[in-house]
Amino acid sequence: MNDLQGRRIVLGVSGGIAAYKACELARLMGKAGALVDVVMTEGATRFVAPLTFQALTGRPVHVSLWQDGGDNGMAHIDLTRGADAVLIAPATADFLARLAQGRADDLLTALCLARDCPLLVAPAMNRQMWANPATQRNVAQLRSDGVVMLGPASGEQACGETGEGRMLEAVELCDALIAFFQPKRLSGRRVLLTAGPTCEPLDPVRVLTNLSSGKMGYALARACAEAGANVTLVSGPVCLPTPADVRRIDVRSALEMRDAVIAALPADIFIAVAAVADYRPAAPAAHKIKKGAATLTLELTANPDILAEVAARPDAPFCVGFAAESENLAAYAESKRRAKRLPLVVGNLVQDGLGGDANLITLFDATGAHPLPPGDKLTLARAIVRHLAELYHAHD
Ligand code: PMT
Numbered sequence: 199m200n201d202l203q204g205r206r207i208v209l210g211v212s213g214g215i216a217a218y219k220a221c222e223l224a225r226l227m228g229k230a231g232a233l234v235d236v237v238m239t240e241g242a243t244r245f246v247a248p249l250t251f252q253a254l255t256g257r258p259v260h261v262s263l264w265q266d267g268g269d270n271g272m273a274h275i276d277l278t279r280g281a282d283a284v285l286i287a288p289a290t291a292d293f294l295a296r297l298a299q300g301r302a303d304d305l306l307t308a309l310c311l312a313r314d315c316p317l318l319v320a321p322a323m324n325r326q327m328w329a330n331p332a333t334q335r336n337v338a339q340l341r342s343d344g345v346v347m348l349g350p351a352s353g354e355q356a357c358g359e360t361g362e363g364r365m366l367e368a369v370e371l372c373d374a375l376i377a378f379f380q381p382k383r384l385s386g387r388r389v390l391l392t393a394g395p396t397c398e399p400l401d402p403v404r405v406l407t408n409l410s411s412g413k414m415g416y417a418l419a420r421a422c423a424e425a426g427a428n429v430t431l432v433s434g435p436v437c438l439p440t441p442a443d444v445r446r447i448d449v450r451s452a453l454e455m456r457d458a459v460i461a462a463l464p465a466d467i468f469i470a471v472a473a474v475a476d477y478r479p480a481a482p483a484a485h486k487i488k489k490g491a492a493t494l495t496l497e498l499t500a501n502p503d504i505l506a507e508v509a510a511r512p513d514a515p516f517c518v519g520f521a522a523e524s525e526n527l528a529a530y531a532e533s534k535r536r537a538k539r540l541p542l543v544v545g546n547l548v549q550d551g552l553g554g555d556a557n558l559i560t561l562f563d564a565t566g567a568h569p570l571p572p573g574d575k576l577t578l579a580r581a582i583v584r585h586l587a588e589l590y591h592a593h594d
Contacts, residue, residue: 199574201376203231208277208284208313210306211251213241214365215356216288216322221246222368223287224254230372235260235277237306239293263305274308281315285375287348288322288365291333297345298336318346318378320371325361348374373442380580382426383587389427390465390515391419392472392504394434396452400496401483405450408473411553412436414520414546414575415471419444421579422469425587430465432458434472452478452501459504463511467590469518470505473552477501506538516590518582519543522552531562541589544582561585 207227211220220236227234236251237260248259260273278284286293286306293306297319302308310317319340327333328350341347349366366374393415397405412433419431420441429444432455440446447462449455452474459468477498487494509517519540521531524547531545543562559578561568563585570581 199577200231202227202372202379205232205282205379206280207232207234207375208281208309209234209236209251210284210286210289210310211236211238211242211246212286212288212290212293212306213239213244214288214290214322215245216365217242217245219365219368220287221250221254223371224251226368226372227375228255230376233257235281237261237277237309239304239306241290260305263308274302274305275312277309278313278315281313283316283318283375283378284310284313285318285320285348285371286310287320287371289319291321291323291327291330291336294319294321294333294336294340298339298343316346316378317344318348318375320348320365321350321363322365323350323363324355324357325359325363328361328363346378370442377420377424377442380421380424383583384422384467384590385426387427387466387590388430388464389419389422389467389469390430390432390459390462391415391422391469392432392434392455392459392474393419394436395473396434396455396475396501397450398452398475398478398501399450399482400479401485401487403486406475406477406479407435408475409552410434410436410473412438413553413555414557414579415469416441417575417579418469418471418582420576421583422467424580425583427467430462432462432472451475452504456502456504456507459508463508463515464513465515467518467586468505468508468515469520469586470508471520472504473522474504475501503538505540509538509540516541516586516593518586521545522548524548527560528562528567531560532567535562541593542586563589 211217234255251259296307302311351364352362353364394412395408395410397407416438423429423443431444431446447458449458480497480499517540521534523530527545527547531543535543545560547558559570
């Protein structure tokens with residue numbers, strides 16, 4: 199996806215071992231469509247050769263205040279004019295200290311001072327250096343100056359110790375940059391979602407379930423977080439990583455999902471993406487059901503309808519339902535919208551089953567049907583957020 203298409207990013211690399219991850223970051227940003235100019239400190243060149251970044255970005259790499267002046271000798275000014283953001287990755291403890299003091303004694307600090315675009319930094323250092331009050335003072339100063347901190351993460355460090363101070367992975371940084379540029383349509387709103395399948399126990403080793411992969415719900419959770427919402431995701435069993443800045447609650451059955459949703463209220467917006475089992479075995483067997491008879495009859499009992507219950511509450515959030523249909527999408531989706539009195543239902547035509555990376559979606563609201571262009575689930579999720587944010591703010 200070309201999520202950074204048309205963006206000009208200055209990637210600043212300071213002198214830490216995590217500089218090797220910045221190579222992958224430069225490649226990912228370029229792949230996402232950004233034009234990337236790399237600026238390195240002298241220290242960074244001890245870890246990675248400028249030629250590596252030059253080969254990855256196809257652009258000259260800048261290191262020195264004195265040699266990179268272009269025609270007017272002012273690289274520190276020219277590099278950020280027209281840039282959409284400066285991203286420093288890795289930002290060492292020393293670099294953060296120099297930034298916090300407003301120093302301009304090399305090309306990278308000078309351009310940070312001279313920039314007229316947002317500055318994002320990805321700290322990377324030993325855990326003690328990160329925890330040191332001097333570093334924390336510098337970080338607090340930078341935050342109050344409007345600098346955006348990305349990470350650090352916690353985990354194993356190059357020095358062999360374990361703790362907070364690791365630079366985020368390249369893919370996480372690239373995603374954070376993409377999120378940074380998304381319009382904050384749901385800023386500060388509490389969004390609660392369900393996603394994935396439910397598993398209804400039949401006996402201690404068997405469940406009744408469905409083929410929902412969770413991809414659509416996770417893409418929507420990510421799109422809501424990108425739009426500035428505080429997101430809670432109640433998830434059935436899936437094999438997906440939790441999107442950044444999303445609080446995830448894992449459940450298995452529809453009953454567990456219902457209890458987790460009710461416990462997570464109040465919310466401003468509730469989006470029910472999960473493929474919840476309508477029925478569960480009435481009396482799960484205490485022991486494994488043995489093979490024997492030629493046929494086996496299961497007695498099922500209805501599960502609570504989570505969306506209907508939430509939508510009927512006196513403090514009901516703005517509720518969005520999903521409808522997956524293999525035929526008559528408009529009729530079924532519209533009847534679900536009316537039955538549960540929902541302002542918005544997202545209808546998807548599931549001709550090839552669930553679990554794919556793309557979807558075919560039509561939005562149904564009080565004004566009618568709004569088909570979206572076919573696309574991957576994240577692109578569609580962002581379009582759904584755009585539409586639901588408009589309805590939500592009009593309703594609010
Ligand atoms: O996970 P993926 O592989 O990416 O697939 C995504 C999806 C196809 C599962 C998703 O996009 C989708 O359409 N989910 C809803 C499936 C469906 O049609 O559910 P339903 O018709 O049973 O329910 C209608 C609505 O009520 C849904 O919002 C559902 O979450 C909700 N519901 C249903 C039953 C129930 N007991 N509780 C509920 O909250």
